[in-house]
Structures are given as structure tokens and as C-alpha cells.
Amino acid sequence: MPGSADILVAIVDDDRAVLDLETYFALGSPTASGSRFTGGRFERLGGGGGHAQTKDRFVADDLIAVTLLSVQVPPPIAIQILEGDLGRDLSAQLRLISTDIAIGAEGADRLLDNGGPANKAWGLLKACDGVGWVTAGKLLARKRPKLIPVYDHVVQCVRRSPDSFWLWLHRHLADEETGLRAALHRLRRRANVPADISDLRILDVAVWMRHRNDHVPWGVRRRRARIAAARCSRRVSQASTGQESPGNRSKPRFRSRSEARSSPLKILTEGTSPGCRIAEPVAA
């Protein structure tokens, strides 16, 4: 199966995941709003996006809920979702998706695949000005929390697979041999996570909490790489023209431009280095 889920299993099985879930969801706190992570209320605000009365249409609570995950729907699009054709088109797709079906279950792939209702709804949202793939996914995750993952750049960074994330995750959760589903059940028991929080959300939170402080956004990585490459180029130039100043004698030298091009700095500029270290869990 392309792209191993081993790192996800290791993160979920690590002791730190228990503490991370307790912190994120304020488990054990007498007030659910006691968490410093607003995302801990994402799936529960206003009774949840899959509430019986509103499960097939977006309501204001859903648009507020995604702000708890640090994204915002642009106001003109919000009106279209709540009162316009976009909202009606999204409802038509939501009506084709049961709130009970979970990613990894039989038949879920038909909903998630190209041409499936979840994919169509995502495409409708993604086509809107100011709504990126992260926001589109979070809106759908609010309506179908068992089926659609909360997926952002931090989780994407950990996964390290170019495949479609929804289908990739479906396959790994459906295949018992990966151990991912069993690991999520173990973590649920260990952290005593309430039943109304889905396995999928447990995975989202465990992975996000693990990497959120270590993650370096791609734009920052690119800027750093440019700066590093510029410094490298200056050093090559100074070395080849004999204009090296006393102050940089201790810095690395390259005998030629070709040597500089094959240096780690060059590799970084080409984006082949992860540039963003993932704190690998210690194997149990």
C-alpha cells in the first residue's frame, strides 16, 4: 500500500498522545470550555454539525465552528452558504451522505472518491473565492465528523504521502494490518475520550498536537532556503576571488560552484529536504 501509516500509528500509540488529547479536549475538566484549545469545541458547538435538525444544511453555528480551528469563511461566501444557491447545492450532496458512515467503513470510499458526494461538496466550496482546501475540508468535517478528516498543513506534513488524503486514510483505516484503527481504539480507552468524539477526530488531534510546535510553514522554509542559498553563493564568490574576509574564515568553503550546488544548502533550496522536523515517537 503506498505511503505507510506507521508514523501515524506510532504517534497514536505514544504516551504523549494521551496527555495531548486530555489537554486539547479538556477531558476531566468540569467545564468543557476550560481548554485553551478552542478546537476542542469544534464538533460539539451548538449540538454538532450532524445534529438531526441541521445535518443536511449549513447553519451559522457551522461557520462559527470552523473559526475555532482558525479558519474563516469570507462573508460573501457565508451568505451564499446560508441563504444562496451554494447552500442548496451543498445540501443536495449532504443528503447523499449518512451521518453514520465512517471513513474506513465499507462504502465510504464511494462517497469520498472523485464524483462522490463528499468530493463534489468539497469542490463546490473550494471553487469559492477565499476558500482554500483547508477551509473546505474543515466545513465538511463539521457536518460529517466520522467521515471527513480535519486536514491542514500540519497534518499534511506528518503524513508525507502525495496520494489523495481522504482515500489514503480510508484504505489505511480499512486495512486491519496497518494497525491504525486498533491504535485509535486503544488511545480512546486510555484517554477516556467521550463517544461523541469520532475516531477520526482523535487521530486529527493526536497528529496535530504532536507536530504543531515543530511545524515550519512552507513559505518560511522557502524564505530560509533562499537566505541560505544567497549566503552560500556569496561564500563561493568570495572564495573564488580571494576576497574572503577574516570574519568568515570559519564558515564552510566550497572549491567550486558545482560543489556548492550539491551541498545540503542546494538540496534545501530544491525542496527535497523536509526542512520541518517531526519529533519521532519513541517506539513502545
Ligand SMILES: [Zn+2]
Ligand atoms: Zn511540518
